[in-house]
Amino acid sequence: MTKDKLLNKNCCDQSIFSKLHDKHAKDLHDFIYYKFGEQFNPKDKVQQAFLKLWENCKKITPDKAKSYLFSVANNTTLNVIKHEKVILKYESNTKSNNSDHQDPQFLLEEKEYMDKYQNALSKLTEEKRAAFLLNRVEGKKHKEIAKILGISRKAVEKRIYTALKQLRKEIHEI
CATH class of the missing domain: 1.10.1740 (Rna Polymerase Sigma Factor; Chain: A)
Known part of the structure; x- marks a missing residue:
């Protein structure tokens, strides 16, 4: 056809x-x-x-x-x-107010870290977050990500690099 x-x-x-x-x-x-x-x-x-x-x-x-x-x-x-x-x-x-039987200090630290992490991820642009997660979580190569997102390989590399840089800046523990 x-x-x-x-x-x-x-x-x-x-x-x-x-x-x-x-x-x-x-x-x-x-x-x-x-x-x-x-x-x-x-x-x-x-x-x-x-x-x-x-x-x-x-x-x-x-x-x-x-x-x-x-x-x-x-x-x-x-x-x-x-x-x-x-x-x-x-x-x-x-x-x-339900009481939890876990250590309050641990719960507080866990909540603070998760808040920091979620906040840092939310500050990433949708494009950076998608490229970053496809690479780091899914293990896809830059070429595969470029095909999925419909962008160049260089654009994928830049998005991942800037996402990492931004996350490291936001969360000092990582």
């Missing part, structure tokens, strides 16, 4: 949809995993994104599908985060 014919088709054809799934599912999972973490169920977000693509397959051409999938997965996860913030706010207002 020529590229022009493919551009005019929608994603409702099963073979096209299947190819899109094979091509983008892992990258979409990794994107959600590294941007938001495992606690937001990246596998579920991938399934939800592809379900939404299938529901709107007549409106989406294959060349726009990747962008659509990433936008849907990102927005779905952001909606979950908003909902969890509401729940946490409610729980913190209704929470009674």
